[in-house]
Amino acid sequence: MTSLALLLAALAVVRADPAPAPAPAPAPAPKPAAQLEFDPNFVDLGNLPGRQTTARPPGDGFQNRQFDVGGRSQFDGQRPIDGLGQRPIDGLSQRPFDGVSQRPFDAGLNRQYDARQQPFGDINQQPFDAAGRSNGGRPPYDIASGGRYPPLNGDANFRGAGGRSYDGPRVPQTLFGDVGQDQINGPSPSLPGAPRPASSYPGDRDRDRYNGPGLNGDAPLLRPLGLDGGPGGFGSTGPDGAPLRPLPPPNFIPEGELRELLGRVDSLTSQQCTHTVAAQWAFETNVNGVTQVSALEAQLQNSELQRAVRETLNQVDLNLVENPDLARQIRLLSVIGPAALPPDQLDRYNGLINSMLAVYNSATICAHREPLRCGLRLDPDLTLIMARSRDWDELQYVWLEWRRRSGFKIRDLFDQLVDLSNVAAKHNNLTSFADYWMFPYETPDFRLQLETAWEEVRPLYEQLHAYVRRKLRDFYGPDKISRQAPLPAHILGNMWAQSWSNILDITIPYPGKNFLDVGPQMAAQGYTPAAMFRLAEEFYTSMNMSAMPAEFWSHSVLEEPPARVVVCQPSAWDFCNRKDFRIKMCTHVNMNDLVTAHHEMAHIQYFMEYKNLPKIYRDGANPGLHEAVGEAISLSVATPRHLQALGLVQTAVDDLPHNINFLFALALDKLPFLPFSLALDKWRWDVFQKRKTKDQYNCHYWFLRERYSGIKPPFLRSEFDFDPGAKFHVPANIPYIKYFVATILQFQIHKAMCRAAGQYDPDNDELQLHKCDIYRSKEAGKILKRLMEQGSSATWGEALYAATGESRLNGSALREYFRPLEEWLQNENLRTAEFAGWTYDGDYCKRSIETAGLEVYGGFYNAAPGALQAGAAHGLLLLVTVSLALSHLRLPR
Incomplete structure (x- = not known):
């Protein structure tokens, strides 16, 4: 090459x-x-x-x-x-x-x-x-x-x-x-x-x-x-x-010569990045066999270059490099993950992921009590059923069948992937793949910080859990949900119970006191996708941040084009040449996409702030920080105060019922996600570190789900099942803890910007954190710039401290944001004598119970038909994981 x-x-x-x-x-x-x-x-x-x-x-x-x-x-x-x-x-x-x-x-x-x-x-x-x-x-x-x-x-x-x-x-x-x-x-x-x-x-x-x-x-x-x-x-x-x-x-290189070498490496990796991103962009904006092959070839070239750079820099003794910046560049360039595997093992690694994703993406089930209506896929069919159905038996059936058709079939493949991932970690001079996933955080006590942040949030979550359990008990009956038990995973509106937003209709505190949806007003005022992104641009320029470059408007795909297949998932792209930044999104004129437009443009702002750094530093200071910034912006955009400033709301109602409903709806999405994401990756860390063996995979997973989330499976599970594999990120081998980090950090960043903007005062009801809108605040813009401009040239703690004065994960900002809701939940649960928390109420998983080979009809086990043949591996599946590395794809969590 x-x-x-x-x-x-x-x-x-x-x-x-x-x-x-x-x-x-x-x-x-x-x-x-x-x-x-x-x-x-x-x-x-x-x-x-x-x-x-x-x-x-x-x-x-x-x-x-x-x-x-x-x-x-x-x-x-x-x-x-x-x-x-x-x-x-x-x-x-x-x-x-x-x-x-x-x-x-x-x-x-x-x-x-x-x-x-x-x-x-x-x-x-x-x-x-x-x-x-x-x-x-x-x-x-x-x-x-x-x-x-x-x-x-x-x-x-x-x-x-x-x-x-x-x-x-x-x-x-x-x-x-x-x-x-x-x-x-x-x-x-x-x-x-x-x-x-x-x-x-x-x-x-x-x-x-x-x-x-x-x-x-x-x-x-x-x-x-x-x-x-x-x-x-x-x-x-x-x-x-x-x-x-x-x-x-013999391995001493003078600083000037080392600097020249890293300059050459930076030039080569930037050029290769531009080529790889361009090929991936061509594929995702025009999905066909030709663009797919080109994207895969570019990714293989990128892996080869990563290995060559690593082999070169491994000749440098870091103990002899006095300049801390040069030493940091070498250290970051030398840890390349699975790309460090020899070519034959890398092919096998990618093959295992492709095989598992082929099973995952081809999995279908038949409709409940309609054995002839088959071919129901996860998206959109099963997702809609889990969100909208209120039939206990149907939800049980769909929950179980999806896991039987997906996770159960990849258990052995996943076990092979664990071993090969650990081999890759050793090629990176790390002990296990869990250490590789922790490497970008550069914090020896990072796992302790995660636990500490969760313990800070847990009292609020337990109040929400108790209130939701009562509402579901009133809806489904006390015979199905007891007063102190964990919540059954299948009735929470989501296939993995990671978000409870879809059961808002059952649990809303003040029915009829609806929060704002400005979609109809946007349509009445003639909004277009392009106008929505112009509005997002004006949000940032009002804070003294950069306008979008000309290439952004000429090259971005903001609407689904006709006559070709496009990957519509919203994503922001950096073409690694310091001038070409794009967004790809099949935008619709509604409030949700208006917020998403601001979120995606936050990534572009991040790209532009660190564009002049060496290529290895052009990323967030940790894997969750990019997402945290976008979500922090979303917290302002969705406020009634901001929508009123845009002319989309004439008069915003500011009273207790509307405020509680607003916070409750957001809490149903943000809070359950924290224990889910923490449990999922704690499970994988234990697996990678061989603390749990193959015959303990499933039961350990449910132990962690019950411990952190207060969730239990609707049926007794066994080690013949593999329920973690029913979540995309497990067969794709994509770390998940970054979403936990992003959720915690977004509130810390939001609080710092609101304080700088003069929009937050804990002693003033008019300036509560959830009402803050940083629009037009140049002081808030300075906070963002200080956070973004360092890229990953500094550790995330250093970058966060420069912007907010904090250097660790801290759940107190999230608690402060939801403080009015927490007080309301405490009073409500006290009024109804609800138990805040949960108690273990029986076995959820046993090693010897063989439920994997059974189907459920109307809540009863019946013999299952023959196993569905696994689909063939396709390059398209690998490209999904490639896209995550090349763009800030807003992958469904």
């Missing part, structure tokens, strides 16, 4: 293997201990008063270290260090390096640099003078103290918490530099001020290289990071041939 050849050629140009280091000179014979006392007359090679170590003679063999030719510093591997504290020092000047950053003193200013390239000095970071004192005659500060100790001018006996600094004559007991007390300082060297040769040297904060005076006129402190052997440079030697500074390790 051309791009691969270019990359390898770039590597050959950028990185040349250095010559091997010369063998070190034999260690000089140890001196008697008596000669190790401080000698004020000792003179080093540069005729400068020097220092001499104590407690260890030269060449004592301790950890195979040697003294340098001046008899003072020791080498450990490739770095000169002092004796006891093992802090790297410069072999020529004897000045200590910072132990973390290994940046040298600037020979002219006697400054030392920390890991952020800030000079150490006194408390004001003043440079040391030539006599080793800081500005105004103040003593220099000990490295370990980091400038924490105040200056004590003229005090030769100052000591503080292990860090020491002195002004005046030094005696054998006064130690400078390392807190390990392994060096004795003689008088500071005087600098003759002779200029350095006209070449560059590392160390200066304001310039990548430093040209300044050397220590002795002809021996510069350090050479450039290139492999030259000039005086004091890498590989230079003293009069006796011993190395003053060792050659760098």
Whole structure:
């Protein structure tokens, strides 16, 4: 492949293997201990008063270290260090390096640099003078103290918490530099001020290289990071041939060359991304065999390039990369997931996913009590039945049959996928595929944060659960739903009970007090799909954010085109060339699509804010943040206050019944989803980490569903069933926890923007969080910009902190948003003596009960007909997962 050849050629140009280091000179014979006392007359090679170590003679063999030719510093591997504290020092000047950053003193200013390239000095970071004192005659500060100790001018006996600094004559007991007390300082060297040769040297904060005076006129402190052997440079030697500074390790790449290499990688990956995204766009906007093949070929090319980049960057030792930004780029580029698999295993991995999705997407059932009306698919047939039917037996039947026709058939394939996914994780130097899914969050305690956020929300969910259980008990009867039991999964309006929005008609707190639907008003005012997106654009420009570029309007697909098949799921696309951004959506003129238009354009705003970053950084700071931003915007757009500002509502009713209905409807969607998403991925983490084996898959799944959601299956389940496989993301092997993260973060972001806009005051009923609209707030726009512009160049905690002042997941903002509803639910449940929570009321799953081979008619088991043959694998199915990686597809959760 051309791009691969270019990359390898770039590597050959950028990185040349250095010559091997010369063998070190034999260690000089140890001196008697008596000669190790401080000698004020000792003179080093540069005729400068020097220092001499104590407690260890030269060449004592301790950890195979040697003294340098001046008899003072020791080498450990490739770095000169002092004796006891093992802090790297410069072999020529004897000045200590910072132990973390290994940046040298600037020979002219006697400054030392920390890991952020800030000079150490006194408390004001003043440079040391030539006599080793800081500005105004103040003593220099000990490295370990980091400038924490105040200056004590003229005090030769100052000591503080292990860090020491002195002004005046030094005696054998006064130690400078390392807190390990392994060096004795003689008088500071005087600098003759002779200029350095006209070449560059590392160390200066304001310039990548430093040209300044050397220590002795002809021996510069350090050479450039290139492999030259000039005086004091890498590989230079003293009069006796011993190395003053060792050659760098074989896998050391100077920073400038590493930066050039990453620039080439960025160019190649950007070009390949443009090609891959364009091919996927062509497929999704014109589904046919030709575009399908082109999209698959482009994806394979992308995987090859990912592997080539990873193999190249694996030659770089991150321990030798001082620049944190370059190290971060390499780390992110080196973790590529399943693409790291060898080609044959990658083909098998994709084949397993294709086979499972073929079963999932071809699964059909027959209608309840109508055995001749068959071919009912998940979408739209079964989804509509689960949403609209109120027939207990029909809902039981559909719930069970879908799982029998989908998840049950892929159980063995999924088990194979688990093993192969873990192989892929090991190719990425990770322990399990669960660790690969956690990698983008870059937070060691992230799973704890998830649990903590859920526990913060759980009291609100339990109040909602109790209220809904009472309403369903009143509707279906106490013989089917008891007062304290978990809720049966089949009567909640959704195939997976992850959203309860479709049972609003049964559970609405104030019937007849309907919340706003401006669809009819939009039609009456002549709205079109294009006008809806122009309205969304004006929302962002009112906040001082960017207008859409010309390419957006000419290239986006905002309506379903005639005469060709289009994947209509709303999605936002970044073509990786910093100018071409698009939305694909089969828009209808209604309120739901108006909100979705704003949501999708939030992704475009995100793309444009980080477009100038390297390709590896052009993404959200974590997998859920893109979605969180879009949903945070939606919270404002759907408010009566905003719809009134658009002229779609003449007078918004603001009273308790309307507010409670509004919050309740939203809570039915947002709250049940949290425990569902957490349980689903906790189950998969346990599976990937082999905490649960194949014969525990299904029962463990139901244990987690009951524990987190208070949901139980309508029938006793067994390990012959595989109910998690009835959810698309499981056979597609797509992580789900990002939706949990997005749900929590959207309220944190919303709260921060509302506070900045002056639209939120917890003590003011008119400025409650659920009423906030950030439209026309430039201050809220600043919050969004700060969050978006960093892309993934910073961790998500850092990006979130820059925007909101918080760096962790926090469920309190969600609780605050729903506070009026929570108070209402508490009072209502108290009034009816409802139990908030649930109690285990029997077995939900047993290993030995064989229900998988049975069908249900009217609630009774009957022998099932023969198993449906699994459909053939199609490239179209793989492209669904590819699209998720290339665009911000609003996949149904």
